[in-house]
Amino acid sequence: MNNYLQAIILYAIKKFQGERSVYAIYHMLQGKKSSQTIQDAHLFGLTNIFGTMPVFTRQQLNQNIEQFLKDGFINPTDKTDAYEISGHGEGILAGYLLNNPFPTYLNGWKYQNITPVFWGRLNLLIQTISHIVHNERRFYPIQRNLKIQSFVKEFLHTHRQDRDLIARHLYEELVSLLEGQSDLKRDIFILKLTGVNRIGLTFEQIAKSKEAEEEYVRFMFFDSLHQLLAELGDGADHPLLASLTYDWKRGGNPHLTQSTQRTLQYLLEGRSMGEIAEIRRLKQNTIEDHLVEIVLSDKSFPIHDYVSGEDERDIAAAIAELGTKKLKAIMQMVDNKQISFFQIRLVLAKMGDQ
Structure with missing residues (x-):
């Protein structure tokens, strides 16, 4: 391994376990405030590096991925642009971080702004x-x-x-x-x-x-x-x-996007997601994204208005058994047609990187 940037990228690939494309790393390091990137940062334990390289480029990422493949640090998966760290890569990364320890207090998600x-x-x-x-x-x-x-x-x-x-x-x-x-x-x-x-x-x-x-x-x-x-x-x-x-x-919750903070205010006033979507002229899916972001930021936020205690336990059990954060796989394991992807995302958000 030639430099610390490579260690950061390989570290992120290891965390993603082949469940996200490498371009999710690009968005993560840049600190993109999209619901997907914010959720990925929490679910895969990458809040530390979130937004720490705002000038990081796709070219830098692609060059390093090519080098990793050449050196045998990573292996392709059946998903486009998604890779898993190899046993050789694991050893190289561990050895590099032994001499160049990962920052202990780094929290790009919390302190980015x-x-x-x-x-x-x-x-x-x-x-x-x-x-x-x-x-x-x-x-x-x-x-x-x-x-x-x-x-x-x-x-x-x-x-x-x-x-x-x-x-x-x-x-x-x-x-x-x-x-x-x-x-x-x-x-x-x-x-x-x-x-x-x-x-x-x-x-x-x-x-x-x-x-x-x-x-x-x-x-x-x-x-x-x-x-x-x-x-x-x-x-x-x-x-x-x-x-x-x-x-x-x-300034309120500094970790929420401004749009999500507005949604949170309506939720605290007792508005339903449907009402908020209508008032704000947004899609229901967007309000769902906001709610997931809120739970990611505040694990104590109550979710039982959106998912029952029984369904939450079933979803959590499926996540633990599968050891994955893939929504479709979790849905199939739960095998309950009443459960939605949104509810699974809420439970994932509440569990965090467990």
């Missing part, structure tokens, strides 16, 4: 404060996004106390969180920061300095950011850092 915003705000805030405390008021902002610039200006306007005090508190909060990270992740995070008389390094520059692969460095940086976000909690111990994410947390 907030990650670039959080990092942009934090990096610009550190750059700005570091210049202020060194009495250098003129500098080129590392972050060109006007919304992020506006946020940092508002942050500094709100926190009017002594800038040296803010700098010290921000430093203390960061140190307390970074101390719990690996040396590599901590170093990558620090090397990416911009301040007085220093510009954050690129992933390529960090990779060279660490004698590591660039893609691996990039994933470790995401892992570092996601660990920070996960450990911020309610912000009681890290109020300054947590305040960089408050607007994201207040």
Whole structure:
């Protein structure tokens, strides 16, 4: 295996077990907000890599698939463009990940939207404060996004106390969180920061300095950011850092698409799926997709209005016995003409990657 990208692709092929085409991996890494891709991310345990490579291309995917076939890492299935990892591929992948461990805290599904915003705000805030405390008021902002610039200006306007005090508190909060990270992740995070008389390094520059692969460095940086976000909690111990994410947390369920959030609001008002479809002028199937997405995001969401307890147990038993997430196979195993594919999808969503 030549690089970390290949490890990620082969890892996804292993997870899919030949039940999805390789182009599902393409959509997964890009973070496509379709019902199918969102459902696949949860059902096959790939929420970690969801949306982690938004510039990933079909050409990159196809080139790696061709190489995998040539090297005997994967085998074709009877489904078009679907492959299973071979025994040889399993061994190669395990050996590679032993030396290049998979990120522990990586959760692209959960943090896909907030990650670039959080990092942009934090990096610009550190750059700005570091210049202020060194009495250098003129500098080129590392972050060109006007919304992020506006946020940092508002942050500094709100926190009017002594800038040296803010700098010290921000430093203390960061140190307390970074101390719990690996040396590599901590170093990558620090090397990416911009301040007085220093510009954050690129992933390529960090990779060279660490004698590591660039893609691996990039994933470790995401892992570092996601660990920070996960450990911020309610912000009681890290109020300054947590305040960089408050607007994201207040925006309802940040993991649902906007359309699904609208459907959820109608459901909470007691509307039926048929009523919602009519009100929103959408197909019933679309509302069903939204409901599956809601259950994927919130396993405690009640589904008994749509599938009885007995049918849920029958479907869950069939899934466990078959060891597959193929709807037709599950339907045949249950052998109940009253059960629909939608109900099977709901139970799959509730079970998650079990």
